[in-house]
Amino acid sequence: MSGMNRRWVLKRRPEGEIAPGDLQFVETPIPALGEDEVLVRNLYLSLDPTNRIWMSDRDQYMPPVEIGDVMRGGTIGVVETSRSERFKAGDIVNTGLGGWQTYTIAPAAIVSPVPMIPGVPLTAFMSVLGATGLTAWFGLMDIGKPQPGETVVVSAAAGAVGSIVGQIAKLKGCRVIGIAGGPEKCAWLTRDLGFDGAIDYKNEDVGDALDRLCPNGIDVNFENVGGKIMDAVFDRMNTFGRMALCGMISTYNDDGPPSGPNDFGRILMRRLLIKGFIIIDYLPRAGEAFAELAPWVASGQIKWKAHVVDGLENAVDALGRLFTGDHDGKLLIRVSPSTI
Numbered sequence: 001m002s003g004m005n006r007r008w009v010l011k012r013r014p015e016g017e018i019a020p021g022d023l024q025f026v027e028t029p030i031p032a033l034g035e036d037e038v039l040v041r042n043l044y045l046s047l048d049p050t051n052r053i054w055m056s057d058r059d060q061y062m063p064p065v066e067i068g069d070v071m072r073g074g075t076i077g078v079v080e081t082s083r084s085e086r087f088k089a090g091d092i093v094n095t096g097l098g099g100w101q102t103y104t105i106a107p108a109a110i111v112s113p114v115p116m117i118p119g120v121p122l123t124a125f126m127s128v129l130g131a132t133g134l135t136a137w138f139g140l141m142d143i144g145k146p147q148p149g150e151t152v153v154v155s156a157a158a159g160a161v162g163s164i165v166g167q168i169a170k171l172k173g174c175r176v177i178g179i180a181g182g183p184e185k186c187a188w189l190t191r192d193l194g195f196d197g198a199i200d201y202k203n204e205d206v207g208d209a210l211d212r213l214c215p216n217g218i219d220v221n222f223e224n225v226g227g228k229i230m231d232a233v234f235d236r237m238n239t240f241g242r243m244a245l246c247g248m249i250s251t252y253n254d255d256g257p258p259s260g261p262n263d264f265g266r267i268l269m270r271r272l273l274i275k276g277f278i279i280i281d282y283l284p285r286a287g288e289a290f291a292e293l294a295p296w297v298a299s300g301q302i303k304w305k306a307h308v309v310d311g312l313e314n315a316v317d318a319l320g321r322l323f324t325g326d327h328d329g330k331l332l333i334r335v336s337p338s339t340i
């Protein structure tokens, strides 16, 4: 196939929030396919807080995106042309980090079929049944190790990862308190997802609210935000408490290393476990999470939402929504039309 590819390229490293000109939208010819390669037309692009980290030249878990390179991002698409025996035109596949572009050429070895489940839309595999759900499940189950009756607190609780964390913790018999921005998101947590309480960090003091809603302290903190919100939770953690450090989104636009908890001694005095994790390390064990999540999703026991923005050209503007909270569910770009 010949034709043009539309793609976002990193032109310079953002300082603070992403500014116009940090990325550039370009058109380039689609090269010919090599042996054992597939050409995939991307259907959905996942927008993730970590995209901002990848644009920076800071110490991180993957190399930063190089200046001049196509922006990195997770994609699902449909095979247009295949030079691999494993795939044929029309197959729906996960291209891994297929990038912010309309077409991805990938070696067949790194492409995997999307396991379709009747009644479950494709967007689920970019959310609750994709890296988002795996992050929630492994962070909570492998690090948080929630026990029935324990109190679990999750920040960015109405977001993609946080909303799944809280629902899993409920299914495991815990008392769950979520921290989210605004009354509507907080109402969704308690009314629709079954959280035991929600704290609107934009309109109330998080520490006071935690004292009210967690009278017996906090056993598990699933940390998505960092900064002052993390401190307020950390200061109330019980002896032998566990903190799964999933993300620190409040710091991603800042220069320099983010601060840790203000009372480091509490880790010793309360014998806390604090463990950072990145989901890629768990991918070999994905089946464990999938085995629990897929039936919960298919039966409706776990609810989830996708916020789909049309058009790859809108990806940069849309990414900013993760930092303002102006989105309702897992943030995705519809790169090209899908009938699935």
Ligand SMILES: NC(=O)c1ccc[n+]([C@@H]2O[C@H](COP(=O)([O-])OP(=O)(O)OC[C@H]3O[C@@H](n4cnc5c(N)ncnc54)[C@H](OP(=O)(O)O)[C@@H]3O)[C@@H](O)[C@H]2O)c1
Binding pocket: 048, 049, 050, 131, 132, 135, 156, 157, 158, 159, 160, 161, 162, 179, 180, 181, 182, 185, 201, 224, 225, 229, 245, 246, 247, 248, 249, 250, 251, 277, 278, 279, 280, 321, 322, 323, 324, 325, 326, 327, 329, 330, 331
């Ligand atoms: N470790 C891993 O492998 C891994 C994998 C995926 C995600 N993560 C991390 O998980 C966290 C959530 O990611 P997600 O993809 O599920 O995004 P998300 O929660 O759907 O969206 C981000 C949310 O973060 C909240 N937020 C942003 N800036 C904030 C601030 N300054 N203070 C308080 N809250 C703020 C906003 O929630 P409100 O609207 O409620 O304010 C926003 O909606 C991020 O830290 C991300 O880096 C980690």
